[in-house]
Amino acid sequence: MIHFDIITIHPELLTGPLDHSIIKRGRDKxxxxxxxxxxxxYTTDKHRTVDDYAYGxxxxxxxxxxxxxxxxxxxxxxxxxxxxxYLSPDGKLxxxxxxxxxxxxxxxxxxxxxxxxxDERIREHLITMEVSIGxxxxxxxxxxxxxxxxxxxxxxxxxxxxxTSALSDSFQDNLLAPPVxxxxxxxxxxxxxxxLLSGNxxxxxxxxxxxxxxxxxxxxxxxxxxDPPN
Numbered sequence: 001m002i003h004f005d006i007i008t009i010h011p012e013l014l015t016g017p018l019d020h021s022i023i024k025r026g027r028d029k030x031x032x033x034x035x036x037x038x039x040x041x042y043t044t045d046k047h048r049t050v051d052d053y054a055y056g057x058x059x060x061x062x063x064x065x066x067x068x069x070x071x072x073x074x075x076x077x078x079x080x081x082x083x084x085x086y087l088s089p090d091g092k093l094x095x096x097x098x099x100x101x102x103x104x105x106x107x108x109x110x111x112x113x114x115x116x117x118x119d120e121r122i123r124e125h126l127i128t129m130e131v132s133i134g135x136x137x138x139x140x141x142x143x144x145x146x147x148x149x150x151x152x153x154x155x156x157x158x159x160x161x162x163x164t165s166a167l168s169d170s171f172q173d174n175l176l177a178p179p180v181x182x183x184x185x186x187x188x189x190x191x192x193x194x195x196l197l198s199g200n201x202x203x204x205x206x207x208x209x210x211x212x213x214x215x216x217x218x219x220x221x222x223x224x225x226x227d228p229p230n
Contacts, residue, residue, distance in 0.1 A: 001030060001031045001033065001106075001156065002031075002033070002102075002103065002105060002106060002107075002108070002152065003033040003034075003035070003079070003106060003107045003108070004032075004035065004108050004109075004110060004145075004149055005035045005075055005081075005107075005108070005110070006034065006035065006036050006109075006110045006112065006142075006145050006149075007037045007039050007068070007071055007072075007109065007110065007111045007112060008036065008037070008038065008039060008112040008140075008141070008142055008145070009038065009039050009040060009112070009140075010112075010114075010140060010142055011036040011037075011038050013140070013142040014034075014036055014142050014145065015036070017146040018034050018146060018149060018150075022150070022159060022160060023149060023150055023153050023154075026153050026154075026156060026158075029158060029159070031157075031158050032156060032159065037071060037075075039067050039068065039071060040067070041071075042066075042068075042070040042074070043067050044066075049064070050063055050064055050067050050114075051063050051114070051115050052064055058116070059116070060115055060116030060117075061115040062115060062117060062118065062119055063113060063114060063115060063117065063118040063122075065118075065121050065122050065126075068111065068118065068119075068122050068126065069122075069126060072084065072109070072126055075109060079107050080107065081107045081108065081109050081128075082105035082106060082107055082108060083102075083105065083108055083109070083128050083129045084108075084109040084111070084126065084128045084129070085108060085109060085110050085111065085127070085128070085129050085130070085131050085148075086113065086118065086123060086129075086130045086131070086141075087110060087112055087113060087130075087132070087133075087141030087144040087145055087148070088113060088117075088123075088130045088132060088141075089132050089134075089136065089137050089138075090130065091129070091130030091131040091132040092129065092131055092132065093131075093132055093133075094131050094132065094133050094147070094148060094151065096151075098131070099151045099152050099155060100155065102148070103152050103155035103156060110141070110145040110148060110149075112140055112141030112142050112144070112145050113141045114139070114140040131144075131148065132144075133147050133148070174216075174223045174224065175212040175213060175215075175224075176212060176216045176220060176223070177212060177215075178207075178208040178211035178215065179215070181193070185197060193207070195207045
């Protein structure tokens with residue numbers, strides 16, 4: 001199983017995405033644990049303040065170090081963590097290989113930033129890894145945390161009904177997934193490729209691999225740049 005502690009100032013943003021579909025199934029089975037932690041619970045003033053103006057001026061507010069430090073101190077008393085992750089647009093890009101790596105871990109902290117960002121000392125001294133889901137900026141890290149939980153959680157053995165399904169996903173072997181078809185075999189004159197109806201497993205496997213390679217070359221050739229096809 002895998003355990004996520006998600007530190008956020010908006011836990012309500014995560015209750016919907018993490019309470020349905022595959023992730024809900026994993027949680028119901030006890031294979032995925034997700035604990036939403038409201039950072040405001042670690043503040044000391046009556047306004048439950050988690051942000052302040054930036055030293056040196058500039059637009060936007062900055063998340064303060066003290067509530068984050070107190071929260072992480074409390075969490076580390078309860079368990080050891082494989083990584084303490086800050087969701088950041090300038091972090092390591094979340095790809096399938098990184099998801100595979102995270103799926104082997106037991107305990108992860110996900111820190112969701114907000115405002116203009118977090119005090120740099122948090123990044124220097126408290127965070128062990130920064131992760132980005134793409135080269136764009138979100139209002140906060142909650143949606144990125146949900147993406148990470150979903151992409152990693154589905155890889156935990158027993159979460160998906162067909163455990164082999166995840167192994168054939170796009171990016172698992174640096175290829176996009178091949179096209180897929182289902183019944184009816186013909187619709188509006190559009191036919192399923194005959195080879196998929198042949199029952200010949202080797203020919204079907206070769207066709208799928210060729211289609212995956214073709215699709216990758218057409219749509220995401222960069223995936224093959226470090227391992228060019230023969």
